[in-house]
Amino acid sequence: MSVKILAVDTATENCSVALLAGxxxxxxxxxxxxxxxxxxxxxxxxxxxxxxxxxTDLDALAFGQGPGSFTGVRIGIGIAQGLGFGAELPMIGISTLKAMAQASYRVHGTEQVIAAIDARMSEVYLGQYQRLESGDWLAVVPECVIPPQEVNGLLDSSPLTWTTAGTGWDAYSEALSGLSLSLSKGDVLYPDAQDMVVLAKFELEQGNTVEAESASPVYLRDKVAWKKLPGRE
Structure with missing residues (x-):
C-alpha cells in the first residue's frame, strides 16, 4: 500500500511543505x-x-511541532489543524531538531548529529541523535533548551564524530567551540518538511497519531512564552 503524507513546517525562518506519495x-x-x-x-x-x-487522498498530515519560534510554531500548527479538520486526517507532530538530523543524513549521509537552534535569550534548543538501523533516530540527548556554556556537560561524549546542524552553532560559536567531543561542521541550518515526511512515516506505522484538535506544540520554554502574551505576568 502506498503511504501518502503531507507535512508543513513554519517553526523557524524556513517555510516548507512536502508530500510523500509512495x-x-x-x-x-x-x-x-x-x-x-x-x-x-x-x-x-x-x-x-x-x-x-x-x-482527502492522504493518510496523515504531519507538522513541525517545534521547538522554534513561538509565533512560527503557532502558525504552522494552526494551518495544519485547519487542513486536518477539513480532510478529517490524523496528525503527526515532528520535532524540528530530529528533522534536522534527518536532513543531515540526506545531505551528508551522517548518522550522528547534534542539532542546535538559536533560542534567543542566550540559550539554544538542542538535541543529540544517533541513526538506528530502521532509519529512525534515537535521541541520545532529548531535546531541551539550555545556555550554550552548559552544553558540554550534557552531551554524550562517545568517541564518534558528530555532525552539527542548526543556527545555534554560529549564533554561539565561541561558547560552543570547546566541546570535548569530535565535531564535523554541517551546513543544514533549518528543518525542512521533506525530512519530516520521512520521519512521519515511521510514526504512522507505529500508530503515533492524534486527532486535529489534539495537535500540540513543543515550546520547551512555555513559561517564558506565556509571560510574553499581552496581559500576562
Whole structure:
C-alpha cells in the first residue's frame, strides 16, 4: 500500500511543505521569516497538484511541532489543524531538531548529529541523535533548551564524530567551540518538511497519531512564552 503524507513546517525562518506519495517526495521550501502565512498554503496547493492528489487522498498530515519560534510554531500548527479538520486526517507532530538530523543524513549521509537552534535569550534548543538501523533516530540527548556554556556537560561524549546542524552553532560559536567531543561542521541550518515526511512515516506505522484538535506544540520554554502574551505576568 502506498503511504501518502503531507507535512508543513513554519517553526523557524524556513517555510516548507512536502508530500510523500509512495517512494516519491514533492517539496517546496523557502527561507521567508516574515511571510509564512502568505506562502505556506500556496505551497500546499502546488505539491498536491504536482502529485495529482487531494487532501482527502492522504493518510496523515504531519507538522513541525517545534521547538522554534513561538509565533512560527503557532502558525504552522494552526494551518495544519485547519487542513486536518477539513480532510478529517490524523496528525503527526515532528520535532524540528530530529528533522534536522534527518536532513543531515540526506545531505551528508551522517548518522550522528547534534542539532542546535538559536533560542534567543542566550540559550539554544538542542538535541543529540544517533541513526538506528530502521532509519529512525534515537535521541541520545532529548531535546531541551539550555545556555550554550552548559552544553558540554550534557552531551554524550562517545568517541564518534558528530555532525552539527542548526543556527545555534554560529549564533554561539565561541561558547560552543570547546566541546570535548569530535565535531564535523554541517551546513543544514533549518528543518525542512521533506525530512519530516520521512520521519512521519515511521510514526504512522507505529500508530503515533492524534486527532486535529489534539495537535500540540513543543515550546520547551512555555513559561517564558506565556509571560510574553499581552496581559500576562
Amino acid at each position: 517512494d516519491k517526495v514533492y517539496s517546496r521550501s523557502e527561507v521567508a521569516p516574515r511571510d509564512h502565512t502568505k506562502k505556506i498554503l500556496p505551497m500546499v496547493d502546488e505539491v498536491l497538484k504536482e502529485a495529482d492528489l487531494a487532501l
